[in-house]
Amino acid sequence: MDDSLLFPLKLSVQVATVATVFVVIVGLSAAYILSRKNFSSKELLDIILTLPLVLPPTVTGYYLIVLLGRNGLLGRYLYAWTGWSIMFTWYAAVLASFVVALPLMVKTARAAIESVDENLIHASYTLGHSEYWTALKVILPLAKKGIIAGTILSFARAMGEFGATLMIAGNIPGRTNTMPLAIYSAAAGGDRSQATIMVIVFTLFSGLFLYFANKLSRRIL
Amino acid sequence: MMKKIAVMLLISFFAVVLPIASTHAEPTTEITVSAAISLKNAFEEIGKLYESKNIGSKVTFNLGASGDLMTQIKGGAPVDVFASAALKDMDDLDNAGFVVKETRTNFVLNSVVLIVPSSSNITLTSFEDLKKAEIQKIAIGNPKTVPVGRYSAETFQYYKISDMIQTKLVLAENVRQVLDYVARGEVDAGIVYSTDAMVKQHEVKIIVTAPEESHKPIIYPIAVVKGSKNEKTARSFINLVTSDEGRKILSKYGFKPIAPAK
Numbered sequence: 054m055d056d057s058l059l060f061p062l063k064l065s066v067q068v069a070t071v072a073t074v075f076v077v078i079v080g081l082s083a084a085y086i087l088s089r090k091n092f093s094s095k096e097l098l099d100i101i102l103t104l105p106l107v108l109p110p111t112v113t114g115y116y117l118i119v120l121l122g123r124n125g126l127l128g129r130y131l132y133a134w135t136g137w138s139i140m141f142t143w144y145a146a147v148l149a150s151f152v153v154a155l156p157l158m159v160k161t162a163r164a165a166i167e168s169v170d171e172n173l174i175h176a177s178y179t180l181g182h183s184e185y186w187t188a189l190k191v192i193l194p195l196a197k198k199g200i201i202a203g204t205i206l207s208f209a210r211a212m213g214e215f216g217a218t219l220m221i222a223g224n225i226p227g228r229t230n231t232m233p234l235a236i237y238s239a240a241a242g243g244d245r246s247q248a249t250i251m252v253i254v255f256t257l258f259s260g261l262f263l264y265f266a267n268k269l270s271r272r273i274l
Numbered sequence: 275m276m277k278k279i280a281v282m283l284l285i286s287f288f289a290v291v292l293p294i295a296s297t298h299a300e301p302t303t304e305i306t307v308s309a310a311i312s313l314k315n316a317f318e319e320i321g322k323l324y325e326s327k328n329i330g331s332k333v334t335f336n337l338g339a340s341g342d343l344m345t346q347i348k349g350g351a352p353v354d355v356f357a358s359a360a361l362k363d364m365d366d367l368d369n370a371g372f373v374v375k376e377t378r379t380n381f382v383l384n385s386v387v388l389i390v391p392s393s394s395n396i397t398l399t400s401f402e403d404l405k406k407a408e409i410q411k412i413a414i415g416n417p418k419t420v421p422v423g424r425y426s427a428e429t430f431q432y433y434k435i436s437d438m439i440q441t442k443l444v445l446a447e448n449v450r451q452v453l454d455y456v457a458r459g460e461v462d463a464g465i466v467y468s469t470d471a472m473v474k475q476h477e478v479k480i481i482v483t484a485p486e487e488s489h490k491p492i493i494y495p496i497a498v499v500k501g502s503k504n505e506k507t508a509r510s511f512i513n514l515v516t517s518d519e520g521r522k523i524l525s526k527y528g529f530k531p532i533a534p535a536k
Contacts, residue, residue: 124459140460141411141444224416225445242418243345 058251060227061235062258068143068231069211072150076207079151080158081200085188087159088166106156110216113152117221121148143229145222150211157210158203165199166192201270205263212259303331303507306352308343310359310421310494311448312384312467316527317357317515323523324514331507339448341419347372347499354502355511357494359384359449359467360421364495371500377509378497381516382529385492386425387468389478391459398481401433401488404463409442413455413464416445422452425489426465432488453478467492469528493532 087099105113121128123138132138139145169192177187193200215233222229224238232255239248309317314337321333336343336351340358344367347353356373358364361380367373388401396408404412415423423445430436446452449466456464457477464478471480496515498508514520521531 122458122460138460219447223444224447225443238416238418241342241345243341243348244418 058235058247058254061230061232061251062254064143064146064230065212065232065255066258068146068150069208072147072154072211073204073208075147075151076154076158076211077200077204080155080203080207081162081193083155083159084162084166085192088163102159103156105153106160110149110153110214110218111220114149114217114220117145117149117152117217121145121221140221141223141225141229143222146214146218146229146231149217149221150214153214153217154207154210157206161199161203161206162196165196165203168199169195198270198274201273205266205270208262208266209259212262303328303504304334305332305354305502305504305507305511306334306336307355307357307511308336308338308347308351308353308499309355309357310340310343311337311450312359312422312470313337313357313494314450315473316469316524316529319523320515320520323519324511327514328507328510333511339415339420341421342448345419352501352503353499354504354508355496356499357381357496357515358421359492359494360424360490361493361495362424363421364497367499368497374498374500374502374505377512378495379512379516380493380495380532381521382494382524382531383492384467384469384494384529385486386422386429386465386484386489387471388463388465388481388484389453389456389471390463390481391456392477392479393459394462394479396462398463400482401429401484402435404442405435405438409439409462411444411461411463412439412442413444413446413452413461415449415452415465416447420446420448421492422449422465422467425484425492428489429465429484472528494529 083098083102087095118125118140120126121131121139123129123132123140128138128140139148173191173195174187177191182190213233214231215237218231219234224230224234230238232251236248236251236255239251307317307321314335317335321335324333325331336353340360340363343356344358344363347356347367348370356364356367364373364378368375368378388398388404390396390398396406398404398406398409403409414426415421417423417427427436430439444455444461446455449470452464453466453470453474455461456466457474463481465484468480468483471478496512498505498512502508515524524531
């Protein structure tokens with residue numbers, strides 16, 4: 054079990070990166086569907102996807118437990134078939150970060166996709182391109198700014214996730230103690246020096262991340 | 275347009291200020307008791323008894339892991355009484371100068387039990403059985419802040435199983451969370467106070483009680499916090515806790531009251 058101060062940072066970056074990858078894939082798909090398709094339950098889908106943004110993370114965490122706990126609505130089947138539960142694993146931390154960061158991606162990407170000039174999309178269709186090709190080569194590149202902004206926001210949110218993570222991944226040193234959880238433990242345990250060091254490291258990391266993210270986005274755009 | 279904005283601002287200003295102004299009419303015999311969460315049921319009953327005997331008074335409970343509560347008090351939390359599940363947390367507070375020493379007294383003893391979900395069909399008869407492969411997750415309180423976590427770690431040391439079960443441990447924020455994990459079946463076993471197991475006796479099974487020599491004595495102290503704005507009420511609450519009536523309520527919930535030193 055790795056007890057060092059670096060483990061929480063390493064774990065947070067790992068969890069946030071994996072979560073962001075899923076957020077981009079799922080979020081972009083959802084944003085595309087919400088902005089360009091019409092179906093009866095569209096508003097309901099939008100509300101469900103946005104809910105984790107409005108609900109306190111502990112409420113989201115509670116729902117995840119009800120769904121995926123060992124005796125949860127879905128979790129019980131997973132446990133019965135595989136003897137495995139997501140609770141108290143770093144995958145649970147990824148799931149928590151994914152759920153809370155997804156709305157940020159969906160909202161920003163949807164706005165970006167909706168702002169793409171409809172004429173350009175029609176032009177692509179009249180030239181014979183498929184919807185898939187149009188989405189990939191016309192819409193997404195034109196919505197680049199919003200998508201990148203959404204990705205940065207999602208990663209940042211995933212790095213800072215605390216409430217839902219604490220509930221489903223627990224705060225197990227060396228296994229699921231992400232930086233926010235480790236700082237909380239240090240502060241609650243009266244370990245001021247540990248807490249201070251971690252807070253400074255985390256702030257520096259976040260600052261550097263934003264600096265490079267901005268630089269990169271300027272270069273791409 | 276400007277008039278509309280001005281009116282909205284005025285309304286929101288009063289909507290915020292008026293409720294705050296009204297909360298300043300506090301009863302002067304109101305105390306906040308920070309107590310170890312294992313005392314929840316017993317203390318809530320004693321609190322109601324206190325309020326019925328002292329009309330106009332109000333006892334508010336702040337429950338949690340003793341270590342967390344102690345850190346809050348050290349950080350300046352406006353608490354009048356502190357009751358912890360271990361001498362260590364009270365000693366820490368005392369050494370930091372936050373305790374009114376003459377009010378400090380030990381009031382109950384407790385014991386620690388190994389529990390499993392009532393639906394569990396894993397055969398466990400002792401602490402040593404926790405080494406079994408079928409036991410994959412064991413919930414204990416976080417030893418850094420939760421007294422029962424420390425008692426659990428001491429018991430593991432006593433049975434020489436600490437290294438073998440290290441990777442199975444799930445650390446909880448307080449003893450009731452350990453109880454909840456076991457009751458919900460999220461873990462295969464957990465260690466809580468016998469008094470907590472009583473609270474969820476239908477959802478958990480007690481396997482065995484840890485012998486007294488396997489851990490430090492489980493003694494709960496209580497004291498008035500220095501700087502309390504209602505020291506008289508605080509002392510009077512402690513008197514009720516250590517009185518015959520208080521001890522009867524504590525016994526009802528499984529605690530072993532200590533006769534107050536005369």
